[in-house]
Amino acid sequence: MADTRPHVLLALTDQERYDCSAPGSPVETPTMDRLSSEGVRFEYAFTPISICSSARASLLTGRFPHGHGMLNNCHEDDAIQANLPPDLPTFSEALAAAGYDLTYTGKWHAGRDATPEEFGFSYLGGSDVHHDDIDEAFREYRRERGTPVGDVDLEDEIYTGEKPRDGEDGTFVAATTPIDVEETRAWFLAERTIEALEAHATDGGTFDDVDGDGPFFHRTDFYGPHHPYVVPEPYASMYDPDEIEPPESYAETFDGKPRVHENYLHYRGVEDYDWELWAEAIAKYWGFVTLIDDQLERILAALEEYGLAEETVVVHASDHGDFAGSHRQFNKGPLMYDDTYRIPMQIRWPGVAEPGSVCEQPVHLHDLAATFLEIGDLEVPETFDSRSLVSLLESGETDGNQDWPDSVFAQYHGDEFGLYSQRMVRTERYKYVYNGPDVDELYDLEADPAELQNLIDHPDYAGVRREMRDRLVDWMDETNDPNRGWVPEVLERAD
Template identity: 80%
Template structure:
């Protein structure tokens, strides 16, 4: 466009949460209050089948930046751990944010980063506005200074109703911190602080204090990742006595990979009973509602500053959380929907029919080319993702033979070491390749809780073969380094099964 022509490209606000389950904002999900997310769904579009390419923070966030599966960008596990396979993203991998920055977008960022031990959002085209924590990034002291000024320094308050993993759930000297009630005011939570910083960024954009072009702002909340530490009224908003545990709590581990049962002990929750899980889940729901209320404040700011009509708003999460599903805590080498299915809502005024729902399977890192197409920027060939724009415009009428009917994901292990997994999922079936153990096959329509592994059931031999064929084709198409030997292993298994 000529220099004198106005830039009519939309602004973009991406709100990414950390470890938020899909079902909490689904119409038929648990009774957690998600008024702001529901507003995005009613004013925009909700994806029923959105998934993360990998259920671990650094890897998923690197995929979101690069539009690549983890085996493409190489960040296979968390960058802050001592055993990180790749602590930083290679400089030669293109990212959507650098391309937006180079093409006239004013890119700003608040909150969690966790994509590079020695890198920050500013490495990738963003102006970082603060809000990190010590554990994951420690690239900003603004929140800690804010709390000192308010007289409630971080780490110097007496928590209540503390819950830990291990033999004694009330003993903080061992185990992992799961949940608690904090006596601080809502205005002293990191969630409130990050919303406030985001609102300040929106005000600056509205006032024209930044670059003259459109803006892209990314707000990354620390939560509802454990520990589920929330203040009142959220701490007691949900009564544990009224919490219904997920159907998958009936897990017996019969016919499952051994690591599934081992993980109860590894994560320290083998002794958790229904009462303890209900207590933890109630706090998790409270954390979700706390963050949702902060999202509501951000949406109100968009209205107040006159930015709503010109801004595409996206809400998603890097991955889910077991929160008692399959009796598990956190995440790990278990490729259930609890941690792989994610919320995804998009509001685009004037382009998306309000209240739309899409059943097409999509991936978190499909957002990378989506942002570039919204900005009119060419998508790099290195991206291994599809723009969602065709699903957003014109009622999302994309022919079935154009949009794939399956998604793929992977896992490479975390603190306990490498554990190779690959997954292919359609609307009806899920197949999981487990390098070290028995594979998994679930019929999702009949068994949505994924309790019965059908991998050796003779009636599902054709399904097993078809899903394995899909997986091998995807490995070839994406240059998965395991494609050199996994297809042969699967062929051998099929031969032995026959």
């Protein structure tokens, strides 16, 4: 009997802001827009944590970071946990055991030593040295084309620090590269994905370890638009910095905010950036997004060419966002703003998801883990903190689902600058952030979408503060957060 379960294609970007592909965005993303028009766009999708390894581990395990233990980036010397516990259930291992043929290309970053092969995937190449160093495929590809990685002269370079043009003591932020588009890692990852789709469609094809018999699950993890925002033409000059307006949050004063917010400005080395420099960097960031969008177009075209489009669930999401100058910040960190916690998410499922739907239920990135299992007709393990999105996709219900939570929960545990425990709960209108070592935060997102005014001590919001703290405690209880043993009492006394 033929296996009629659908194929799944997951395209995960790295540090892509929600607003890049949101309606009205100045960034050109016709392919992401197409996925929205042909499927469901999730208006309120959030990462459980705004740091790479932790978010990716949550996606695999369906658990919040405190549940899987990978609290910060696994490649750093101060990693709390370098690899996921081997006995922790993952959606990928369950799908592989149930007959799905799993393939993977691109960024991993969910284990220092453990690779995708140990989680049910066949890895098809495309990693980089900093995050994974799993293989040599992309470096060999570039050598064959006569442009070895690291052997090109960049232009328009920007760095953090006191000398943003020479990189003497700063982090690499952005540049123009003289290579052809076909020599970018984004192109290469799309090409590998297309080869994988051909193999799945033709019983082997390019890759010997793809059998092509059962349904497939393919995952493409792009290295971008994470910094450094290095793009070739035409993307490098696609957006004019002079036409980019500062976001409302650029007016940040840090008044009434946790001290770490302003400290992080200095730690990241962007305290002296003016808007002209930020606009130049953002123009490259936007160009990077469009470059990836064009590679997604190639992938979707391959699905159609190989007759797979109508049988494949296509998912686009990101592990987390990027400040890119919002709140005058660079990268990400212990600042739980929507710039880094709200993510893009579109799902196209022909014959199931109503084309052009907009889901307004708040969802988490790691809800995809439970979703993939239900798509594969599998039970969701009790260890998962995630809910399958299938019911939202099938019903076409955009809001008012009484069985769905009306808030999201997130956390942060620090990165290379040290540990810093945070918890966040967000509804459509309000956001509350618990900062153990400093002042808490409360934002009215309807009145202040840029999250500039901390209302935690405002007398008119005392009732909202109490309600949001109660919501936070409920989430901590529901997810067995280890801090639930003492934080609720602290919050009770704080009122």
